[in-house]
Amino acid sequence: MNNKKLLSLLALKKVSNLGDSSIKKLIKTVGSAEGVLEEKTKNLIKIDGIGTTRVRDIHNPDHYKAAENELAFIEKNKIGCLLYDEQDYPDRLKHCIDGPVVLFSRGNIDLKHKKILSIVGTRQVTSYGTKFCEALIEEIAPLQPVIISGFAYGVDITAQRAAAKHNLQTVGCLAHGLNQIYPKSHKKYVSQIEENGGFFTDFWSTDTFDRKNFLGRNRIIAGLSEATVVIESAEKGGSLVTAEIANSYHRDVFAVPGRTNDPLSKGCNMLIKTQRAHMLTSAADLVYMLNWQLEETKTHTVQKKLFVDLNEEEKKVYNFLSVNGKELLDVIALQCQIPTYKTASVLLNMELKGAIKPLPGKLFEAI
Structure with a gap:
């Protein structure tokens, strides 16, 4: 790993209000992350859309110090670091303009040449949602897809446990650093998932858990996969946000329909009604729409x-x-x-x- 390049990317991530897409724009213009940190302020200000305030913060020495501290944590805990412009970075995520410039990983993840499916849904999953999720994964298991989710309560952990049961690779995308696990009750699943899969995040060890982190986490869930499945959702919720992000990436979205008066089916029914998701009633729908076939x-x-x-x-x-x-x-x-x-x-x-x-x-x- 090129530590100087990684340190430079991490330092840029600490710049106030400088997102991943802007970092990529700066690097494309200047030539490298290291070059951005070394470039004169007067030249950086000329780059359209970056702004004077952010440019001035780029040269803050505290950012590089913070990056060095995070690198020490990465090396001590043997955390994987996937850089957005390198070969081992997930293929589909490369095509997302706001994909993380640095993606931290842990476990045994291999996404190359794989069918990849994200499954999300409510944390208050019903027996109907649980049974559908488990049956879906059982039926597509012979196709050996990778199952992506958020490792949260409800649909997320149901999907990931079902994937592990059928010896499928599964990846949990976290809304916090790799120095912690949320929810704590899911720690018992960590070793099982890391044996055949693992965890992704772009949050640092210094980032405390916060619900506002879910939006950043959800873009990774949507960006990694060729399709996102929503299994039960209220009228508002993180699953619908993930579906919207997937749509913005021009990926397929599927939703499981439910009764019109069921609060936890309203979100899915709305996605289908507004043609923002394909109706999913069986694994056959998924296989047909994605044109999946056995290797x-x-x-x-x-x-x-x-x-x-x-x-x-x-x-x-x-x-x-x-x-x-x-x-x-x-x-x-x-x-x-x-x-x-x-x-x-x-x-x-x-x-x-x-x-x-x-x-x-x-x-x-x-x-």
């Missing part, structure tokens, strides 16, 4: 593990595809006389049995 290297193993005789509807679909070649879901549903919502589930089951495979353009063909 070629795992296909044989999964086929062998899950293969069973096809039921009557699956035989009908398989015979149709065998004769007609690749087709769209809607065409399959029409020709096989199976409701569209049910056809999606049938196709997912057939994929897991190794009988069909999805293709780009939301097509399916028999194997």
Whole structure:
């Protein structure tokens, strides 16, 4: 690790009201984080959108001292540091303008070439939400996705525990530094998650826990993944903020519908009604919309593990595809006389049995 570069980035993070996007802009203009700290004030002031007040604070020596103290903590506790312009930084987060310039990590996280799904929701999750979350993760487990969440009460910890149960990698994004765990009752899950996954944060060891940190944490949850799933939410809440951020990043958002008079379904129903989220009623919806499919290297193993005789509807679909070649879901549903919502589930089951495979353009063909 280039300690001088890291120290410079950390020092810039201490500048008052200088966010990640502005830091990136300064570095792009000057050439390096070290260069920004060394550049003359008169030259920095000329950079559009930075402002005189922030420029003057860049040369505050206290910032570099604070950075040195944090680096000492990082080295002592073997904290990973992912820098926004380096190869090991999460791919999808690189495309977020406000993605952290330094992302701290702990555990055994590997996001390269992975299907990544964020799952969020209310802290007061109901039995309905819990069962849906657990069933969703169980059904998509053969596809080996990474499950991202906030390690909070309710939906978050339900999703991460279910992921660990099915030996899926799971990552908790924290709203505080890696010197603490909130809530404290979740400490018992830390070692299990770090064995196959871990934790991300951009907060320092000196940052005390504060609810205002959730907004910063939520942008990491949304930015890491290709899609965000909301399972139960009131009319207002952090989950809806995460969904809005995901939409701003042009990522898919899914919401689980509920009864119209259920307070913890109002947020999800609103996302669906306002077309800010796809309706999610089963794992098949997710697999279809994201065009997920089994990795070629795992296909044989999964086929062998899950293969069973096809039921009557699956035989009908398989015979149709065998004769007609690749087709769209809607065409399959029409020709096989199976409701569209049910056809999606049938196709997912057939994929897991190794009988069909999805293709780009939301097509399916028999194997």
